[in-house]
Amino acid sequence: MSKLTEDQARELAAHVVALTQADQAEAVVFSHDSSLTRFAANRIHQNVAETDTRVSVRAVTGTRTGVASTNILDGETLSECCAAAVAAASSAPKDPKFSGLPSPEPVETPRRASETAESFTPERRAETVRAIVSHSTSDSLSAAGSVASELQVVAVANSLGTGVAMAVSSLRATVLSMGDGDHGGAGWASYFGADQTGLDPDSLGDRAAALALRSRDPVDMEPGKYSVVLAPEAVAEILSFLGYLGFSARAVDEGRSFMSDRLGESIMSEAITIVDDAWAPESFGLTFDFEGCPKKRAPLIENGVAIGPVTDSYWAGRSGRKNTGHALPAPNHLGPVPLDLQIKPGRESMDSLVATVERGVYVTRFHYVNAEDPVTVTLTGMTRDGTFLIEDGAVTKPLKNQRFTQSAVIALNEVLGVTLEREFFETMIGTALAPGLLIQSWDFTGQTT
Amino acid sequence: MRDLVLAAVDAAMLAGARYADARVVDSRQESVSVTDGRVEAVESGESLGLGVRVIADGSWGFASTSEASTEAASRIGLEAVKLARAASLVSGAPVELSPVETYDAMWSGPCEIDPFGVPLEDKIALLLEADRIMRAEPAVKLTKAHLGFYREHKFFASSEGSCIEQRHTESGGGLVAHAIGNGEMLTRSYPNSHGGNWLQGGYEVITAFDLPAHASRVAEEAAALLTAAPCPSGKTNLIIDDSQLALQVHESIGHPAELDRVLGDEAAFAGTSFLSLNDLDRLRYGSRLVNVTADSTVPGSLGSFAFDDEGVPAQRDHIVREGLLTGFLTSRESARLIGRTSNGCMRADGWNRIPLVRMTTVSLEPGTWSIDELIADTDDGLYVETNKSWSIDDKRLNFQFACEIGWEIKNGELGRIVKSPNYTGITPEFWNSCDAVCSRDHWQVWGLPNCGKGEPLQVAHVAHGASPARFRDVRTGVGR
Structure with missing residues (x-):
């Protein structure tokens, strides 16, 4: 699960805008869950996961702007962050070419966060790696690459009424298949999609291995x-x-x-x-x-x-x-x-x-x-x-x-x-x-x- | 902080880990930049979080969170064990670590003047003054000046009993003048390109740069480049200034000497290395004048600390001695494979990244020449300064660098300026063509705050000491 939902992210952005004592204010919330399984020499050597939410505030005082950001989301720290953005804006000279934050426009936000991406567990990633590397091991090749997934929510709000949020997901798999030092040869294949629907680990592993064999000597x-x-x-x-x-x-x-x-x-x-x-x-x-x-x-x-x-x-x-x-x-x-x-x-x-x-x-x-x-x-x-x-x-x-x-x-x-x-x-x-x-x-x- | 890291380590060990370590990292940054007489950005940020790394079922797992509570710490300790167990489904030989003593220690890097305490107005005024001076040159159409500051407070604990607290501050900045005309953009920077120079220290670092004092020269040289001759194509004797040579060391010695690269762990992303384990104490990397150290004890360097992110003490190690490859940059896991203990090069980009083998201060040790003697000793050649672009192949062999400016050398004297000089070569051939290195009087530590490696991408703050050096028969003016 992503750390914040779209509604939570939109509400947080609006809350931070309201906290900012400036002529205009804008807040951007980035919240994500990421995981990545990395392999080399036909074995997994790195398996990592991360969750974070970051808020960035842009304060506008006249034609001056300042930005501050934090990933500490308690009320006191958020207030300090907003104050830091205002202080930064107050320190800057005027920029007569800055005409203010943009007014709200209608934005369509189609659903682009795949539910199946959320089920891409560490065990599923390991199974994917196993399928990819099997095509290299069977040809005495060495495979390296990664399988990574991310769920991200981004929300933007400003004091003119903008308030949008959207969740997106992505899944990326890469494989490099390499020959030995005597003959060399290397082949590559990759996949990038919203989820694993189009991911075919066997095809990826096969394509990379075939290219490695073809590029020997x-x-x-x-x-x-x-x-x-x-x-x-x-x-x-x-x-x-x-x-x-x-x-x-x-x-x-x-x-x-x-x-x-x-x-x-x-x-x-x-x-x-x-x-x-x-x-x-x-x-x-x-x-x-x-x-x-x-x-x-x-x-x-x-x-x-x-x-x-x-x-x-x-x-x-x-x-x-x-x-x-x-x-x-x-x-x-x-x-x-x-x-x-x-x-x-x-x-x-x-x-x-x-x-x-x-x-x-x-x-x-x-x-x-x-x-x-x-x-x-x-x-x-x-x-x-x-x-x-x-x-x-x-x-x-x-x-x-x-x-x-x-x-x-x-x-x-x-x-x-x-x-x-x-x-x-x-x-x-x-x-x-x-x-x-x-x-x-x-x-x-x-x-x- | 101590409570958080201990909770994470304890949870991981209770869940069956054979080893666990955890880091809380609390960081703060500020950047100020101006362009063309206006303030482009005044920004500050902070980040706090916890990462825990474990070995379970013979494999690594790593989990992290920005939630700073003992409950969250315990949760990610368990999650890291689950990740390790999933990794073991496609495993190689079980992970083993070379030994390290346990430490209970604190360390703080240098900082005379707290840069976060200096008023923003003073920083902006300094940059606007330097920017104003650069814009006085009519041919300069675009200018930038910037300052940046970073502070990190980190607490490390391991299941072996180490508890280590470290603090340091970094300061950096620079100027850039772009002369634009005739479909070209020519650039000069000070004190370095791509973010200026960075050192550990406080605002005294910025004061010492004296940016306004160099603004006029930077602008004049950018303007002169607009009408300068193109870089001649062919082979020549190349003298490289210390800032560009720092990047040359970085790309063609530092990265290939990372033992995780040698072992293939970076193969699919940044590539491997032309070095193999068999090259240790055998490969002639360069001429006998080439001595390279990895040193995390250099005062004020971005590559310095008291302990790396595995709790290994800072140290100085020779990577190349009199041209011979004598060492790699190692971790506790990789060092064991060459029968050594770690030389302390495991560093992570924040709380949410697993430590990787990274450079510390990887330096070309000084020689004996003065720069004037070196130019006077060169009948025909090219002297180049300040990096413009860099590229190197996936084994760190074939490189090509472009610099901002060059001067022809004729009969032992600097001649006309040439624009955008570039040069290319093959790593061991290039370092074996080195026949002169300038002395410690010309040796300087250059901070590189933008070294990318790993998936997810990590950006390390590393450094290189170098003095100008000469290389024979180098191919220049490539693609011109």
């Missing part, structure tokens, strides 16, 4: 520019960097986004349409942001044309745009960020993409990606867990893990094909619904030994 590849077929999980990682670095109104208005001064221009391939949509059928996250505003479907790139960024109340007010409902919890150093990104599907299959490549590289997923240039979203990172050479339209040899140094914006301007089938992933910040992509040129700049 990898060969060298000369650095250079190659056509690349990115599997959906690799695309999801690239998409998350675009969202984090470029799709925020703050980044656009501060001139540090690839969309700055280019709205309305074609900046990517016509095959690329990117939207942020918390209402997509695959989504199971919150339908309001951390100011309690409804998340609106936000077209970002349409057939390669830069449409516009996401906003929150502050950056909407500053830029004259509409509030798209993409606020992060205050105080927010990033500005508004899209958390429910997706790329529109194409018509291809992964096989049909590979079939068109004369010589190129197939990438299952990336590792440790980081941005060298935030404006062009020039990223460097490694491939891992299944990198293959494509020759004459077929996957031929496994490759050693490759380093790339590549602008994601330029790459998405050279898309030759998009798959119909998409997969849903948790990313470093939010989620991504991503297809596979064929990209004409991708700069591989080194490889591991």
